[in-house]
Amino acid sequence: MSSTTEVRAGEDFARLTDPFRRELLAHCYRMLGSIHEAEDLVQETYLLAWRAYGDFEGQSSLRTWLYKIATRACLKALERGTRRPLPSGLAGPSADPNVDPPQPETLWLQPFPDTLLAPDPADTVESRHTTRLAFAAALQHLPPRQRAVLLLRDVLAWQAAEVAQLLNTTTASVNSSLQRARAQLAAADPVEDKVMEPADPDRRALVDNYAKAFEDADIPTLMRLLTDDAVFEMPPIPTWFAGRDNVGAFLATRLRTPNAMRMVPTSANGQPAFAVYMRQDDGEHHAHAILVLTLAGSRISRITMFHDPHLFPTFGMPNRAQTPKPQTKNPATVETNQSASSNQGKCPPPAKVTS
Structure with missing residues (x-):
């Protein structure tokens, strides 16, 4: 193959396959539970x-062919x-507020940034539903081949015969x-949380109130926003808490x-999320x-x-929160205010009388 032909083939390959990159990333994330590993596996795919x-040879669609390669790569990983x-x-x-030390040696589930989902609105709704955190966590309870079967059949709607051919098994x-x-999966994730649209006003108000209470260290308000059976967990710390109290x-x-x-607001796994920044000794x-x-x-x-600052670049977030700029006063406003201040105590000019 000449260099010119190879360049053209590369351009055709990129043009035809790039539209599937984001949905393949979501598929690999569902299989692996890690956004970083999913990105690596998509590159390998x-x-x-x-x-x-x-x-x-086009015996299947290009999309199906890419999914086969990605699934095999995930199963190998x-x-x-x-x-x-x-x-x-x-x-x-735990009922003890004292927590155990972090366990960084454990491979923990990671969140998936919604900004990396497919741009098509219809695909985005489905992707947000099938990447929600409870679903991703429940998938981790399945053996890899069962995980692949469930995703290919129930998420991608493949026929049983197609899955059997991919996995070299029977229908x-x-x-x-x-x-x-x-x-x-039903035993690991019995309650399906409702995926709500980002513009939902009640949802937005609830999330905003939580963020404000968290920043204000307002514990009573935070507790009022929680359900009675609320759960709080924070990998890589293994300790977690259940119940509002x-x-x-x-x-x-x-x-x-x-x-x-x-x-700082963001979204992950089809759910509201925040990039949390903590003030350090340098004041930032x-x-x-x-x-x-x-x-x-x-x-x-x-x-x-x-608790993983290495996730911030994946979410498009900087390592330090931007310091709010001080508000600058409009020079005309300053001059008006100064003039008003200098006239304090003086009698106002007589009002004009009009006939």
Whole structure:
């Protein structure tokens, strides 16, 4: 192949395959539970696809072909048998506000930035639903092949025969795996939280009130915003809390000074989220955690605070919060105010009488 032909082939490959990059990223995230690993696997998928592009005969759609490559790459990456849990998936809750030390050696579930979802509105709604945090955490309870079967059948709506061909197994085996996966998923994630639109006014007010109370270290207001059975967890710290009183008791030991935290709105896993910055000794607010909220009606049912500053670039967030610029006064306003001040105590000019 000449260099010119190779360049043209590369341009065609990029033009035809780039539209699927974001949905493949979401698929790899569902499989792996890590946005960083998902990004690496998508890169690997495109490299493998480019190398095999000359042999692509069009027996399936290009999209299906790419999903096959990505799924095989994810299954290979999962051969070591690890899963990425949340603290609530490992042990019971604590009633002691003192927490255990972080466990960075554990591979924890990571949040997924909504800005990386497919740009098409219809695809975005579905992607937000199938990447929500509870669903992503529940998927981690499934063995890798069951996870793949469930995602290919229930999320991507593949036929059982297509999945069987990809996994080198029988249709009966695929159907059996799907039944087991659905049952285990229902046990791990029995309550499906409602994915609400970002513009929903009640949702927006609830989220804004939470952010303000968090920044103000206003524990009573925070507790009023929580459901009775609210959960608070914060990987890589394994300790977690269940119940509004226990969550409030823990937060009271951490949020003591107003304005020590700064909350910058974002969204993750189809849910409201914040980039949380903590004030350090230099007086500036540094990257601290990505906080994801799960809403239940007019209250907050779960707070998941990912203590991992390395997530901030993925969310397009800086490592330090920008300091608000002081408001500058309009020179004309200053002059008017000074003039008014200098005239204080003086009698006003006589009013004109008009006939």
